[in-house]
Structures are given as structure tokens and as C-alpha cells.
Amino acid sequence: MREHGLASYxxxxxxxxxxxxxxxxxxERLAxxxxxxxxxxxxxxxxxEYKTQVFVNHEGDYYRTRLTHSLEVAQIARGIARNLHLNEDLVEALALSHDLGHTPFGHTGEYVLKRLMKDYGGFEHNQQSLxxxxxxxxxxxxxxxxNLSWEVREGIIKHSSDYDCAGNEAIQPYNPEQRxxxxxxxxxxxxxxAYNNHDIDxxxxxxxxxxxxxxxVELWQRTFVMVGKLYPSLDDKRHILQTISYLIGELIHDLVQTTTAxxxxNNVETLNDVRVLKKNLVSFSPxxxxxxxxLKKFLYSRLYRHSKVERMRVKAERFLTLLFENYMENPGLLPERHQQxxxxxxxxxxxxxxxxSMTDRYAQDEYKRLYEPFERA
Known part of the structure; x- marks a missing residue:
């Protein structure tokens, strides 16, 4: 079996x-x-399915989780790959695996484990995914x-954003000097x-x-106004959802056009041409x-630092820290297969x-089992 119709790079x-x-x-599936x-x-x-994106699972059934976010990333990434004639199977594998190493309670859990593990090799969620x-x-x-292919493992450890950057040791087997x-x-x-637009929703x-x-937020507002002109009688719910849909489409179009340029x-003709360049080719226009x-700055200040999100962050930081410290003092509390x-x-x-590895719900239940005297062990 072969992949047909893909770009030379x-x-x-x-x-x-x-x-x-x-x-x-x-x-005989492809690799x-x-x-x-x-x-x-x-x-x-x-x-x-039960790990936080922004809102903890018990806050409502509507909100994104790490699972639905990963599916949305896969859908967006496949659309981009198709337009650029790239390998959709590889893109989908990377999209679905990019958050496997995330902790319960989103980035709060990552910050807690990074702090607690600073003397024991550290913690970073891309390394954990790998x-x-x-x-x-x-x-x-x-x-x-x-036992995944080398290219999938490479993509996992080289995934980066404002929040994460893989450590030197983990990335060494994957040619860190190359794109x-x-x-x-x-x-x-x-x-x-995915997360910018769906976190708005x-x-x-x-x-x-x-x-x-x-x-x-200029990017949002101009799209919102455009949708209002196209569909002047839309109710607020549909107006919001259509704005998000058009906004995602505009971002994808800009990314595809800019990357193609x-x-x-850069006269790219092969995968090796991609790898030896000084910077990534996939990008938005300036x-x-x-x-x-x-838009990201708006979400950070108005949503991710909202008082109610902050309250959950403080609670999560407290009981994840207590769980770690309690397990360190009493390692026998872990299941036998982990003790081995x-x-x-x-x-x-x-x-x-x-x-x-814990879900939000399991971490909360474990906290209750350890610290509430009338909870069953």
C-alpha cells in the first residue's frame, strides 16, 4: 500500500x-x-474525556475536555494537511496524541508537578506524552x-506552544537540531x-x-459583524457559533496561503529541505x-484568569500537592502494579x-478517600 497524491515534501x-x-x-495498514x-x-x-481543558468536568456537560479538544485539533489539522497535500494519517496521529501527557486540571496540574519534581528530573507534558x-x-x-513510528514520536516531543517546551534530554534521540x-x-x-476559538464558545x-x-478583540469583532450582515436575523446562539466557524475558516485559509508562500x-522540494531550515514553515501571515x-491575550486575562477559574486552580494546586506529598510519605498507598x-x-x-495519569474526577475522589474521615477507603 502507498500514499498517493501527496506533495514531494x-x-x-x-x-x-x-x-x-x-x-x-x-x-497491511500503512505505518x-x-x-x-x-x-x-x-x-x-x-x-x-475527564481531563480539564478550561472548565472542570463537573461544571457542566457542554464544555470541552482534553478529549473533545484533541478531536477538534485533529479535524482542523486534517483540513490544513489536505489543502497542503500532506500526510493526513500522520497529522491525525499527532493531533490525537499531542495532549496524552496532560495532567488533571489542565496547566495547573502541570505547574504543580513541575514544581514538585524539580529535584527529581522535572515534568513537562510533551515529555510525559512521549x-x-x-x-x-x-x-x-x-x-x-x-511502539509508534519514529516520525510520530518526533512530532510528539517537538510539539511546542507558549506553555510548553520539551527538555533537552528527552528530545536528544529526535534530532533536536532539525525542524x-x-x-x-x-x-x-x-x-x-482550536483552543482559542472553542474557549470563546x-x-x-x-x-x-x-x-x-x-x-x-478586532479579529472576533470584524468576523462577528460580517456574519451579522450575511445573516441579519440570526439569534445570538447561532450568530456566535457561525462567527466561530467563519473565524476558524479564516485562520486556516491564512495559514495555508502563508505556508504555501x-x-x-524557500524552494522546498523534499522533507530534508524542510528539516534543515532555521525556522518552521507553517505559520500565519504577520x-x-x-x-x-x-485574541490570546484577551483570553488569558479575561477567561483563564477569571476569578472562578482561579478558585478552581487554587483548589487543584492544593490537593494535587497534598496527594503527591502523601504518596511520598506513604508509597504503599499506590496500587501494587505501580509499586512494582x-x-x-x-x-x-x-x-x-x-x-x-489521573482524571479530574479520580484525583478529586482520591483526595476525599485520603482526607475525609467518613469516605470509604
Whole structure:
């Protein structure tokens, strides 16, 4: 089987650098297609359903979780890849795996574990995603992890945003001096497009931000006005959802046009041409980049630092810290299968893995089991 109709600089399954472990396959799926399927079926992917995006799961059934966010990133990333004639299977595998290593309670959990693990090797969620697919998933008879293709593992560890940057040690086997594939570069901005626009939707639904607040965001307001002219009789709900839809489309169009121009300007013809460049080729235009940055700043100050979000952040920081400290003092509280890993990875890293894997709900329940005297152990 071969991938047809792709650009000369796309990543191809048949040119993959391979998997860490040799294994027999029971069918003839392409390498990146198989990787995507393995990610979808792993336990860490299912747990994303109950991990915070912005709003904790118990705050309402409407709000995005890490799972629905990952699906939205995959949908956006595939659309971009199709327009650029890149490998959609690889893009989808990377989109679905990019948040596997996220902690409960979003970036709060990451900050807590980073602080608590500073003397024990640190914590960073891209490294944790890689650790999950290389070691912590136990599904196959001949190896630990998912045994994904090198290009998927490279894309996971090289995923970056304002929040995260992979540490030097974890990235060493993946040619840190080189650019990631275009498919991997897409994920950074598809992630941004998804969370910026869908966090607006969730924030409006929760009442933490209002349409009046959004009038100060040029990118939003001009699209909102345009939708109003196209559909003057729309109710507020549909007006908001159509604005988000048009805004996502505008960002994707700008990204595709700008990236196409970048490829042409840099005379890119092969994947190696992509890898040796000094900076990523997948980007917004300067104007769109500035407008998008203003939207991000608005969301940071008005939504992510809203008093109610802050209250949950403070609570989450407190009880995740207490869980970590309690496990350190009493390692026997961890399930037996985790205790068996102490001698291999060290008590601190195993505790970190255990907490990072928790869903919001499990972490809250564990806190109650340990600290509320009338809760069943």
C-alpha cells in the first residue's frame, strides 16, 4: 500500500525511520494509519474525556475536555494537511496524541508537578506524552508502550506552544537540531486555532466573558459583524457559533496561503529541505499573527484568569500537592502494579506518572478517600 497524491515534501509511511521494536503485523495498514489507530485505542486517550481543558468536568456537560479538544485539533489539522497535500494519517496521529501527557486540571496540574519534581528530573507534558507511548501503555505482548513510528514520536516531543517546551534530554534521540516535519508543524497552530476559538464558545456559555467584552478583540469583532450582515436575523446562539466557524475558516485559509508562500520562497522540494531550515514553515501571515496574539491575550486575562477559574486552580494546586506529598510519605498507598515500578523508575517518578495519569474526577475522589474521615477507603 502507498500514499498517493501527496506533495514531494510530505512525510511518507514507506520512508519512515521505523519503530523501536520489531513486531509481526496482522494486516497491511500503512505505518501512520496504524499509529493513529493505536493512539485512539490506548487508555491514556480515553482518560482525556475527564481531563480539564478550561472548565472542570463537573461544571457542566457542554464544555470541552482534553478529549473533545484533541478531536477538534485533529479535524482542523486534517483540513490544513489536505489543502497542503500532506500526510493526513500522520497529522491525525499527532493531533490525537499531542495532549496524552496532560495532567488533571489542565496547566495547573502541570505547574504543580513541575514544581514538585524539580529535584527529581522535572515534568513537562510533551515529555510525559512521549513517556506514555514509549513506556507506560501496556497493551502488547512483546514490548511496553505503543511502539509508534519514529516520525510520530518526533512530532510528539517537538510539539511546542507558549506553555510548553520539551527538555533537552528527552528530545536528544529526535534530532533536536532539525525542524520537525510539516505535518508536526501543523499541530502547533491547529492546537492554537482550536483552543482559542472553542474557549470563546465555552467562556460565553459559562458567562465568564460576554459579547460586549469581545468587541475589543478586532479579529472576533470584524468576523462577528460580517456574519451579522450575511445573516441579519440570526439569534445570538447561532450568530456566535457561525462567527466561530467563519473565524476558524479564516485562520486556516491564512495559514495555508502563508505556508504555501513560505514553501515556494524557500524552494522546498523534499522533507530534508524542510528539516534543515532555521525556522518552521507553517505559520500565519504577520498581520494574522498579530490579530491572533491579541485574541490570546484577551483570553488569558479575561477567561483563564477569571476569578472562578482561579478558585478552581487554587483548589487543584492544593490537593494535587497534598496527594503527591502523601504518596511520598506513604508509597504503599499506590496500587501494587505501580509499586512494582519503584525499583525501575524511582518512587518519585512513579508517583508523578500516577498523578499525571489521573482524571479530574479520580484525583478529586482520591483526595476525599485520603482526607475525609467518613469516605470509604
Amino acid at each position: 510530505a512525510a511518507l509511511s514507506e520512508q519512515s525511520l521505523g519503530r523501536e521494536h520489531d513486531e509481526p503485523f496482522k494486516d 501512520f494509519e496504524r499509529d493513529r489507530d493505536r493512539i485512539i485505542h490506548c487508555a491514556a486517550f480515553r482518560r482525556l 513517556r506514555i507511548v514509549e513506556l507506560l501503555e501496556h497493551r502488547y505482548p512483546l514490548f511496553d508502550g505503543l 520537525a516535519s510539516l505535518e508536526a508543524q501543523i499541530i502547533d497552530l491547529a492546537d492554537e486555532i 465555552d467562556g460565553l456559555k459559562a458567562g465568564y466573558i460576554t459579547l460586549k467584552d469581545l468587541t475589543e 513560505n514553501l515556494r520562497h 498581520e494574522m499573527g498579530q490579530l491572533n496574539q491579541k 515500578r519503584f525499583a525501575i523508575y524511582g518512587i518519585e517518578r512513579v508517583i508523578c506518572d500516577y498523578i499525571a
